[in-house]
Amino acid sequence: MFIYQQLYKTEYQKQNLIIPQILVLNVLTVYFTFNLVSTWQDKMLYINESNVKDILTWEKTFEAVEVAMKRLSSGQTVQMPRTHTIIPGSDNVLLTMPGYLKDEKFGALGCKLVTYFPGNPKRTEALPSINANIMILDEATGIMKAVVAGTEITTQRTSAASAVATKYLYVNQGKACNILAILGTGIQGRIHAEMFRHFFHFQEIRLWNRTKEKAKSLAEELNRKFDTNVFKYYENNESCVRGADVIVTTTASPVHIVHYAWVKPGAHINAVGASRNHFSELDEQLYRNSDLYLDSVETMKPEMAGLDMLTDSLRGEVGAVINKMIPSSPNERPTIFNGGGMAVEDCAVGRAVYDLYHERKI
Ligand SMILES: NC(=O)C1=CN([C@@H]2O[C@H](COP(=O)(O)OP(=O)(O)OC[C@H]3O[C@@H](n4cnc5c(N)ncnc54)[C@H](O)[C@@H]3O)[C@@H](O)[C@H]2O)C=CC1
Ligand SMILES: O=C([O-])C1=[NH+]CCC1
Known part of the structure; x- marks a missing residue:
């Protein structure tokens, strides 16, 4: 632009060029800015x-x-x-x-x-x-x-959230990892079975599903894959849960599939599935008699129906336990991790x- 200006000798010529120059400058600025952005976006x-x-x-x-x-x-x-x-x-x-x-x-x-x-x-x-x-x-x-x-x-991070919660709320308390019960053998059930075996070495991993054949074929498939017999299929959700150290629920069930009476004292539960709300897989008595931890209290408030009734059970966030801002539960009450899944x-x-x-x- 500067060189271009020098080519014109008279003031008159220069003044007459001011408006076209500004226009050209603006057009060039818009052109280059747009090109820069579109280059970014094109390369996305x-x-x-x-x-x-x-x-x-x-x-x-x-x-x-x-x-x-x-x-x-x-x-x-x-x-x-x-x-x-x-x-x-x-x-x-x-x-x-x-x-x-x-x-x-x-x-x-x-x-x-x-x-x-x-x-x-x-x-x-x-x-x-x-x-x-x-x-x-x-x-x-x-x-x-x-x-x-x-x-x-989404598949991995949801199961990893349960694994992090299990580590801080259960394993780090020195509690035993003998029996894991998984209710629901869809995508979340499968990843929890494999990831929990990988991180925690359970001796028995029980699988239950509403359609029984799915649980049976997953147990067979995983036993073959890992050349083991730790994966067992259960026909009945009550017998699957009784005696389990850690329980994971990964269904879209709108009715309770785990009842307080079946849960071993001191057991840990990861409640992953949700139907229309996050208060359906576990019964109310279980929530009232357990220590409840969330991934994010703020995010769960609008989503977890019934959370406002659980003030006596709610201990806080798993992150607060990791940060040692709150203690985890050393007692015999079961612990529940209700993870809604977080954007972060x-x-x-x-x-x-x-x-x-x-x-x-x-
Ligand atoms: N908290 C979180 O961050 C996340 C939660 N989820 C939730 O986890 C659940 C499972 O997700 P995916 O494994 O990806 O789905 P999926 O479709 O692969 O599996 C769904 C499972 O729910 C079972 N199921 C459906 N209706 C049922 C009923 N009425 N009673 C008993 N079992 C029933 C099915 O048999 C199946 O095992 C869903 O509720 C989903 O919303 C999924 C991803 C992230
Ligand atoms: O956090 C997540 O991505 C989801 N939570 C429920 C369905 C998907």
Whole structure:
């Protein structure tokens, strides 16, 4: 632009050029800014499900979720309540889960879009009921850096949240890991069975499902896969739960499938599944006679029907136990971890995947 100006000699010529110059300058500014942004967006990365499965380990997911829980309970996160867009006349729902987590290793600004379409597994070509994508945004500019496929991440991080809770509320108390009971053998039931075997080495892992054949075939498949016989299938939920040290519920059942009378004193329960609310798989007596821990009290308040009636049971967040802000329960009351799933867990694991992807230069 400066050189261009020097070519004109008279004041008249120069003045007459001012308006066109400003216009040209503006057009160029808009052009370059737009090009810069569109270059960013055109180059935006999509890390697909196969990439995620290749690079994400359970150890990394566990670490990311543990950090997310810790940071949430020490006020280093922002997590908005998720929105639920329910498709009229169905149980199908779209959730948006925005969050921000401050952490050198796992920090991210992100938003997960996740759908829950419970009929998907029964389609002619079975599909997962939960499908997700996580947007990772640049903290300085707000521009999207990547979309990370979020279905495997949701699967792993949900089970990892149960594993973190089990470690701090149960295993670290020196309690025995002999028998694990899992109710519901869909995607969450399967990952909990494999991940809990991996981290805690249970001697017996019991599986129960409403459709009995599914529990039976999963037990057979996992025994074959790991060349073991620790996986046992149960026809009845009561006998599956009685005597178990740790119980995991991963169903969409709208009615109670675990009753207080069946639960061993001092047992730990991870209540993962939810139907229309998060107060359905376990009966009220169990909630009233247990110590209840959540992933996020704020996020669960609008979602967990009945939470306001459980003030005597509610001890706080698992992150607060990890941070030693509150003690975990040393007594014989059962402990319950009711995890609703947190956006900041998805941010943390999404960031880990983003970094691993670049480290490995896939
Ligand atoms: N807390 C969290 O962060 C997350 C929670 N979830 C919840 O976990 C549950 C399971 O999810 P996925 O394994 O991905 O789904 P899935 O569709 O693979 O499995 C659903 C399971 O629920 C059982 N089920 C359905 N209706 C039932 C009923 N009326 N009584 C007994 N069992 C019933 C099915 O037999 C199946 O075993 C769902 O409720 C889902 O919303 C899923 C992901 C994250
Ligand atoms: O946290 C999560 O992603 C979900 N919670 C329930 C369905 C999906």
